[in-house]
Amino acid sequence: MSLARAVNPNENETSTAAETVVMVQGLSKVFKDFWGRPKAHAVNNVSFQVRRGEVFGLLGPNGSGKSTTVKLLLGLLNPTRGHIEVFGRSTRHVATKRRIGYLPEESYLYRYMDSAETLDFFGSLFNLSSDERQQRIEQLLEMVGLDKVRRRTVGEFSKGMQRRIGLAQALINDPDLVILDEPTSGLDPIGCREVKDLIVELARRGKTVILSSHLLADVEDVCDRVVIYYGGKIQAMGSLKELLSTPDRLRITMPVLERETLEKVLAMIRADLGRKLPETAAQESVVVDSPSQNLESYFLDIVKKARSSAEETSGAVSGGTVARYLRSEDSERVQAKDRILERLASSKESAPETPVPEKKGEAPAALSEDASQKLSALLPKTPLQASTEQAASGETSPASLQSEERRENLKKAGEKLSDLLGNKGNK
């Protein structure tokens, strides 16, 4: 279910002109006690708009008003002040709810029903025909990795499995607006990645996603725009690009260059900077490093290997493909292409397993040992590197020392993860 997101250079222009799906204006919610006295100002004068096809994040610490905003959007609470429109209608308008899917922050499912029954029940609330329900149930259960445990009641599920079935029920109606409250809460890293991929896929299909979370990585990975809540108020709002970019810095990522080429490039850069900055500052402001793989990518890689040797698990298995009815045409094409590539790749037994950056927010792959050595030689040595070099024997370079140390650490982490996954034999 790994999906790369297409970059649209005209994204801003198109989204500005796009249909407003959610319009919130001057929204306030005051919780009152039995006697009508104000108890808590959960949301205070909040205004924002969400446009079609956007992944919009509500970000904030616990108790900041994110979930209350979500509940106001869904008509589960009445605003004390302000105005909300969803698809141009009141939040209480019944027919509009046909276009909305909602995953609450907790599992609010019926514990005595199994997965298939749960989806069948919610499907029938959308007046879906029996055949349609069955088709979607099959696809959704496969998508969330619960098709093998479809007859186990929800009460017997782990928290992660409950999140998965909760997500499936939110998508049973192929909604135009998906509201997800802490969707990755309780999920393992694989589940988190799948949910995030799914969100991206939904957005690609023109669906609007509102994501409420306090997990910064989730929001950063998938959201186009975010509002940051604190104390019921919006503290910041805008696209991630606007909020996170540092315009006075530049980062270039590329394949490893020959030493001579790199020297030339660095000399040019330093010469250019030397005209504006003192020499020392010009030297220090240029940093060349090999980006490291982040833990999520590394974990997913380890699990992928472990899964290929492990036969069974009593819990949820990794989800399959996105349900057919939720997939976009682009995605179908991408998947078809992926399958061809997979076939080609599988024919080469010794194909290197180099992690490839799949989407934004994910770090590029690690450099080879040789490339690291080249880079180290080009860059001025840091005091730490210098001392390490002095301490080491003349035969071992600092870069290779670092690389070996890193490899050792990664190996240890890999063993730990394999143990956790019960694949000791896979060390």
Next chain:
Amino acid sequence: MKQILAIAKLTLKAAFRFKIVALLSLFLVVSVTALPLLIKDDGTARGFIQILLTYSMGLTVTTLGLATLWLSCGILARDIEDCRIQLMVVKPVARWKIWMGKWLGILILNAMLLGGVGMVIYGLLEYRGGRLNEDQKFVLENEVFVARGSAKEAAIDLTETVEEIFQDRMRQSSLQDVDHAQLKKQIFEMLKHQFQLVPQGMMREWDIPLGVNPAKLRDKPLYLRTKFIAMSHNSTFDDTRTFPMFWEVGPMDSPQSWRVVMPMTPNVFHEIEVPPNLLDENGHLQVRFINNQNETFYFDVNEGMEVLYREGGFLANYLKGLLILFCWLALLAAIGLSASSFLSFPVASFFAVSVLILGLSTGTMSQVIEEGGITGVDHETGKVEERGVIDHISVFFFKELKKLTEVVLDFSPVELLSEGRTVTWWMVCKAIVQIVILVGGVFVALGVYCFSKRELALPSGGQG
């Protein structure tokens, strides 16, 4: 409708999977089966079967009634408190449909339980009845396992006589200051009392129109259901002795008239089997009582004489009786759901049980209305002498509540079944309209309104 049915199905699933149905069914079947071992009857097979029927159905209705209240309070309140309702209301289903779906689910559950236990009771009655001797079977089949219609004498019209006596009194004495309406009422009561008395050596005749084609009752026995009070010489009631009562049934002076002397005790109902084919050409039955005792007998206009005749079989009658019981359960479900629409589960349960107790306190209501209040009742007069605001409010409240209660409790299917009387379709329709549509409708409207307005995601679990 699909959505309502889906929610009803969900409610049923909950009841089955939490083993509520299994437990209730087991309890009811065991209770109903074990009941005959515990009950005391009058020694006759007829009495035993009547008591068995009354107790079994009473137990079933009480158990199912309380279970319905508990379940209906819990099924919605728990969903709200545990936030499960949030996932339902964010779907394109109107809140009234959710409410009605829950109600329908409880109704289907009640129908299943009542139907199941009803069939067990019916089977037990048939089994018990089948083991009796032929004479007892005959009595049962004609007096209990039957649907009998009933007819009474037309209401007496004393208006003209009252007016004549009133005018006569007015001429005789100056009664200008007297309340005329009150005086007429007193004259009416006096005449009515005299009309109900049968002194020594006198005869009382009842001309009872059966209202059915006499051909339909050809060769079928009729039953006189009568009750009297013996008034001894010192004008006190005496119900310890047995009197040989002389009855004549059939057209006056007809050779076909049937005569019988029956030993009877006062103050209890007696049924006298009358041979067939004694109706006149208009379908009327004349019944005469000749008082040849040294006593005066009192026959109440309402309860003194009634003719019962076979209309149909017991099973259909029994099912109609169950339908009326089901109407009561439907109302209880509406009360429970209505309470849980705006209250938490414990408070809703308390509220619903309070409503039930209040509704069944008709005796207390009548007493308060009669005494004119609830404070400072004078023990000698039995009235509240100085009525305050509270008394006025309580009397008004209880009067209205009594009217409402009477609309609901104006049916006695168990009593009718045990007496082998017909539960008419009219009664069933009336029960549906009065209990379910009118009174139940008030609770449904209240519940749906509160549920529709309620904020379902409040931090305290949604209690408004």
